């Protein structure tokens with residue numbers, strides 16, 4: 145990899161790890177405030193801290209890590225020209241200017257609107273403008289990725305594209321199609337409203353546009369983890385890719401079904417016809433299928449590799465796995481966390497059960513298992529080889545050992561914190577609330593113990609964050625010079641050829657758009673037609689209504 149390329153990829157990772165530190169600190173503060181252990185000084189508001197935590201970790205850390213990692217995958221598999229690199233830098237700077245604008249607005253206390261930022265909460269216009277820039281910067285990155293694949297295909301007519309490049313393209317396609325929703329909300333609703341050009345805002349439209357984006361957002365986080373599970377972990381365990389076609393098919397299904405499902409976040413919301421909620425719940429259950437395919441293929445890879453190495457008994461293959469290699473251990477803990485995390489998601493998506501858990505801290509428990517364990521531990525697992533590979537250093541034995549300790553700390557902290565959140569949620573504990581005794585009600589006293597447990601888990605996790613930031617700095621600047629492998633698994637020698645139709649991009653995009661139109665057109669028209677007077681979707685300039 146050239147110096148210029150690694151500088152680009154590492155810049156994204158630097159922003160990601162600075163975010164990890166800041167966002168993690170805010171997380172610690174939150175659990176301490178919620179448990180009544182501390183009160184925030186200098187008039188800092190709980191929701192300000194919660195917004196920094198959610199925006200910095202949920203939106204900034206993830207997006208930068210993903211785009212940096214994906215660029216490296218594209219560079220490795222299909223190459224990156226000088227011109228593409230320059231445009232990629234443009235994307236980076238546009239994103240960075242947007243991120244700084246957003247961060248300053250939140251830190252000044254002018255945008256305590258949480259990471260979901262839908263109306264009626266209102267922020268300073270600079271917050272929305274910053275977000276718009278982050279989105280535009282990420283689109284530039286996506287377009288560079290598409291161009292990279294296109295140029296490669298021109299040079300290799302008739303050949304199938306490398307699997308990882310195919311996967312990156314799917315993820316960026318999904319991201320761009322999904323973020324159009326939030327971009328429309330930001331440009332057409334929020335900016336005019338926060339600038340004072342519109343007096344009111346249509347809350348349901350803003351929430352619907354947000355969740356049209358918000359659900360695929362979680363798959364935008366998950367898919368890079370799946371890239372590592374499908375195509376990198378097999379190489380780390382000394383095996384081969386289980387099935388190129390199955391992996392591609394799973395990604396195509398995720399593209400289809402990630403977007404037309406936003407209503408499962410709005411099941412309790414009035415103003416949306418229950419029939420359409422039902423239809424989107426059915427589509428949500430469809431999006432579970434590619435994850436089950438992924439689970440199946442990972443188990444199969446582990447077993448096939450173990451048996452090939454001569455571990456023949458029923459579960460003997462389990463022992464061959466490189467448990468002491470942190471590049472394997474961290475992502476595998478992530479996979480294991482996805483078993484309860486995914487099951488929790490299925491509970492959330494089930495209309496009746498959603499009524500029990502919605503807006504309780506159970507939901508917070510769910511996403512700390514999914515994004516903050518499954519995804520993040522996989523990203524950490526990637527960091528252990530990607531960073532030294534890019535900086536021309538090595539993953540030393542002692543850093544490997546520290547990494548194992550880090551993974552264990554994370555597992556313990558998260559089990560305590562997320563477990564307590566799930567239970568407190570079932571007992572009715574609300575999410576997104578600061579410390580309160582709720583007038584000494586009996587039910588609220590039941591929650592206190594669980595909130596203390598969350599503070600204990602949160603403190604352990606913060607130690608894990610400090611350790612991870614230390615490891616990142618070591619791998620970036622201090623471990624001995626050398627060459628670290630970029631592990632990409634090969635296909636089995638006797639693999640069936642991947643069918644050509646899997647690369648029919650036009651067809652996949654057309655089906656995706658058709659599904660979105662099917663799931664959203666009628667309910668959206670309904671929402672607009674049934675909006676109460678005075679809240680047209682886009683009521684600006686003032687006086688137009």
Ligand code: HAS
Nearest residue numbers: 362408435439442479482486489490492493502511514515
């Ligand atoms: Fe979710 C709320 C439904 C997956 C993140 N989710 C959230 C929120 C976030 C989030 C951030 O239907 C909160 C949003 C907010 O602030 O309001 N979620 C689902 C469903 C899935 C799901 C059906 N969520 C995720 C993922 C996330 C994520 C992934 C982040 C990365 N979620 C919901 C719903 C809500 C929700 C409702 C709204 C709740 C409400 O009322 O507000 C599915 O995608 C899950 C499918 C997954 C599986 C698991 C497969 C298992 C695998 C691992 C295999 C492991 C192996 C280990 C093989 C079925 C792939 C082998 C190891 C060895 C050692 C042998």
